Amino acid sequence: MTDVGTPAEPVFEFNSLMQPEFSKCPWPYYKQMRDTNPVLRAGNGVTEFVFIARHEDIDRVLHAPRLFSSRPDESQSGDPLIPITFDPPEHSKWRRILDPMFSPREMAKLEDGIAQRANGLIDGFVERGECDYANEYAVPLPCLVFMQLMGFPLEEFETFVDIKERILRGGGESFQSQDPVQRQARDQIDTRIAELLDERRREPRDDLLTRLLNTEIEGRPLTHEELMGTCNLLFIAGLDTVTDSLSCFYAFLATNPVHRQRIVEDPDVIPKAVEEMLRYESPVTMVLPRLVTEETELGGCPVHAGDRIVPLLGSANNDESVVENPHVVDFDRPAMRHYAFGGGVHRCLGSHLARLELHISLREWHRRIPEYHIPDGVELKYAALLRQVEHLPLVFDKVVA
Amino acid sequence: MSRLQIDSERCTGHGRCYAVAPDLFASDEFGYGQVIEHAAVDEEEVLRAVQNCPENAIVWERE
Numbered sequence: 001m002t003d004v005g006t007p008a009e010p011v012f013e014f015n016s017l018m019q020p021e022f023s024k025c026p027w028p029y030y031k032q033m034r035d036t037n038p039v040l041r042a043g044n045g046v047t048e049f050v051f052i053a054r055h056e057d058i059d060r061v062l063h064a065p066r067l068f069s070s071r072p073d074e075s076q077s078g079d080p081l082i083p084i085t086f087d088p089p090e091h092s093k094w095r096r097i098l099d100p101m102f103s104p105r106e107m108a109k110l111e112d113g114i115a116q117r118a119n120g121l122i123d124g125f126v127e128r129g130e131c132d133y134a135n136e137y138a139v140p141l142p143c144l145v146f147m148q149l150m151g152f153p154l155e156e157f158e159t160f161v162d163i164k165e166r167i168l169r170g171g172g173e174s175f176q177s178q179d180p181v182q183r184q185a186r187d188q189i190d191t192r193i194a195e196l197l198d199e200r201r202r203e204p205r206d207d208l209l210t211r212l213l214n215t216e217i218e219g220r221p222l223t224h225e226e227l228m229g230t231c232n233l234l235f236i237a238g239l240d241t242v243t244d245s246l247s248c249f250y251a252f253l254a255t256n257p258v259h260r261q262r263i264v265e266d267p268d269v270i271p272k273a274v275e276e277m278l279r280y281e282s283p284v285t286m287v288l289p290r291l292v293t294e295e296t297e298l299g300g301c302p303v304h305a306g307d308r309i310v311p312l313l314g315s316a317n318n319d320e321s322v323v324e325n326p327h328v329v330d331f332d333r334p335a336m337r338h339y340a341f342g343g344g345v346h347r348c349l350g351s352h353l354a355r356l357e358l359h360i361s362l363r364e365w366h367r368r369i370p371e372y373h374i375p376d377g378v379e380l381k382y383a384a385l386l387r388q389v390e391h392l393p394l395v396f397d398k399v400v401a
Numbered sequence: 402m403s404r405l406q407i408d409s410e411r412c413t414g415h416g417r418c419y420a421v422a423p424d425l426f427a428s429d430e431f432g433y434g435q436v437i438e439h440a441a442v443d444e445e446e447v448l449r450a451v452q453n454c455p456e457n458a459i460v461w462e463r464e
């Protein structure tokens with residue numbers, strides 16, 4: 001007979017990252033790993049990774065790019081993604097031209113537009129008393145904001161989201177990026193971005209596509225491959241991560257009325273609430289795997305040149321050795337150094353945009369829809385790696401006209 | 402007197418300092434932290450910034 005009283009202790013293994021159970025509730029896996037197996041070498045016969053869970057080790061890997069490199073496997077196809085697959089000093093050159101395009105000052109100009117878009121979307125469902133949160137808010141809000149900023153035509157919103165979904169999630173439960181579904185989606189976006197760049201060459205506009213065309217690196221314009229590598233990464237990063245964060249946050253707030261009420265009563269707490277929810281939820285599970293360049297050790301375990309390290313950001317952010325009571329979501333934490341946006345030189349380029357979108361969308365929503373819940377019987381499903389709640393129905397208990 | 406600085410080698414532009422202690426720090430055009438020139442610093446505010454900088458880039462020397 002099996003003992004049904006005590007649920008099985010979750011154990012992190014190679015496939016965990018790709019499994020919905022892990023994505024829905026990763027904390028016990030992280031804890032198990034930190035306690036018993038903080039540096040875990042695991043493979044499936046084809047690929048092998050070294051997964052790391054402790055804040056200390058993750059901190060080290062993120063801050064030693066020479067030893068733990070971001071450069072891609074030889075097997076990777078397509079133009080190298082800029083700047084994520086570069087190490088310093090090349091990487092720094094790219095950030096110097098990209099950072100000003102995503103600086104807090106530059107992003108602040110988008111504030112009114114984001115608020116208008118948020119309210120426009122809310123207008124579309126507020127009177128119905130319920131919504132399909134992902135499809136009606138978490139997906140369109142950040143995607144439309146980002147597409148406008150880049151200069152991607154807004155009428156193609158659905159096509160762009162669909163391509164992004166196929167690239168990120170089309171490979172199913174594999175870690176491989178050679179899947180035909182993904183390959184085809186990549187070709188499709190490459191073609192479209194190349195066309196749009198051509199259009200902007202002929203007819204410049206006030207958007208990032210145009211700005212990238214007019215940008216110089218080391219005194220020369222970007223090559224076609226460089227433009228594609230930059231736009232491709234921005235496309236992938238900009239169209240998914242804020243959606244993931246929003247859906248994680250609202251699933252949390254819908255089930256934690258005390259936290260939600262705090263946001264309603266004290267909107268000034270929103271910036272702190274966003275940081276704390278980013279820490280706790282860590283919607284982006286990991287950074288790009290880092291390639292070990294020479295024999296070293298990590299947390300006492302040897303790692304070899306050629307090994308691929310996977311730092312689990314959510315585990316670092318919930319590590320009791322650096323966060324007091326990590327399992328408590330406390331908007332008033334005085335000390336908060338989370339790695340939800342990564343750390344070191346690759347710290348998220350879009351973090352200032354992401355924060356602004358998260359702040360405004362929480363503020364406008366809770367001003368108008370202060371009370372809401374998830375209907376009984378709904379099982380939430382979290383996508384793997386980028387923790388998006390794919391279907392999040394919300395019923396409103398109170399709305400303000 | 403005290404000296405407040407950002408170690409530019411460590412700062413990677415998380416922007417936490419100027420969010421939690423806007424009287425002491427501002428963003429440069431890249432989003433990296435800059436110390437605002439000031440006559441006196443509020444100890445509590447400095448501490449808040451130090452504790453929120455993910456890169457341990459804020460250096461405060463009390464004399």
Ligand code: HEM
Pocket residue numbers: 070082083084085095102233234237238239241242245283284286287288289313339340341342343345346347348349350351353354355
């Ligand atoms: C809450 C939302 C977001 C989260 C949690 C997030 C998370 C991350 C993380 C963890 C990294 C580090 C990857 C690594 O070290 O390998 C990263 C890098 C990056 N992110 Fe984000 N991101 C978000 C939003 C955005 C947005 C909206 C954009 C669009 C502009 C963006 C663009 C980038 C780029 C271009 C990089 C690569 C930076 C580099 O390699 O220097 N991110 N992001």
Ligand code: SF4
Pocket residue numbers: 407411412413414415416417418419432433434453454455456457458459
């Ligand atoms: S919080 Fe730290 S890393 Fe971020 S901008 Fe300020 S000093 Fe730089």
